[in-house]
Each structure stands twice: as C-alpha cells, then as structure tokens.
Amino acid sequence: LNNKVSLFKIDRLLNWAQANSLWYFQTGTACCADEVINSAGSRYDLERFGCLPQNDPSQADLLLLRGFISEKLADDVLAIYHEMREPRFVMAVGACACGGGLFSKKENYALKDPIQNRIPIDVFVPGCPPRPETIMEGLLKLQEKIRDH
Numbered sequence: 001l002n003n004k005v006s007l008f009k010i011d012r013l014l015n016w017a018q019a020n021s022l023w024y025f026q027t028g029t030a031c032c033a034d035e036v037i038n039s040a041g042s043r044y045d046l047e048r049f050g051c052l053p054q055n056d057p058s059q060a061d062l063l064l065l066r067g068f069i070s071e072k073l074a075d076d077v078l079a080i081y082h083e084m085r086e087p088r089f090v091m092a093v094g095a096c097a098c099g100g101g102l103f104s105k106k107e108n109y110a111l112k113d114p115i116q117n118r119i120p121i122d123v124f125v126p127g128c129p130p131r132p133e134t135i136m137e138g139l140l141k142l143q144e145k146i147r148d149h
C-alpha cells in the first residue's frame, strides 16, 4: 500500500512539473500570431507560467496552432507534431485554428480535411483574434488538465 501511495505522489509531482514547464512551438500563419507574440511580451509575460517559446519542435511539448492551416500546410504541421517529445499537447488559438474560422466554407478547396481531424487538440481558445487574456486562460485550463490527469 505504501508503494502505491508513493507512486501516486510521484505521479502528481511529475504532472505538476510538466504543467508548470510547458515549452511551446508555434505555427504563425495569420493574424492570431500577433496576439500570441503579444502574450509572450513583457505586459502579459507567459513565462511566469513556465511557458517558453522554442524554435525546435523536438525541444517543445506544446504546439500552439495559430491561424488557418491549409491543406498544403497540414502535412508540415503533422511532421512538426510528430517531431515533438511525448507527452505533447496542442492548443488551437483563434477561430481559424479551432475550426477554419472565416475560411471554413464548404467550397474552400484549400481546407478539405481540417487539421482538427488529424491532430488531437487539448484546448480550444475561441476568438478572432483571441485577446491575450483568453490565450492565458486557455493555458491555465491546459495546466489544470495536465495536473489533474
């Protein structure tokens, strides 16, 4: 019983550490990118939540999808996702990344199979564009989800 209790505690500790050190890689294909950059700046300061930008997907455990992901771009985004270390998480930021947004009309040839059908998304952040406060709330929800896992 004691071993089970300590394993449970180690699990909780690891989840807590993971939730508070999310390093993110981002796709910045459209206007929502500005809002994430704004969130990372000194005014909103995502780093105080342990959230650091990374230029190499293999160093990241959080993928921030921003903007419209077209059919042509989807394969590259999938390759980035598979390059990331496990456990990995995905946050869709803005209406376009959440569901195609302005571009989601059926006749749009550039969006046959939305990225949401190919990558498991952990948190959807709504808005066009979402304000930095909304992005931070999405991040806090993701941290909560990881901690309670």
Ligand code: SF4
Pocket (backbone or CB within 6 Å): 030, 031, 032, 033, 066, 067, 068, 094, 095, 096, 097, 101, 102, 127, 128, 129, 130
């Ligand atoms: S959700 Fe709005 S602000 Fe964000 S990328 Fe789409 S059109 Fe631009």
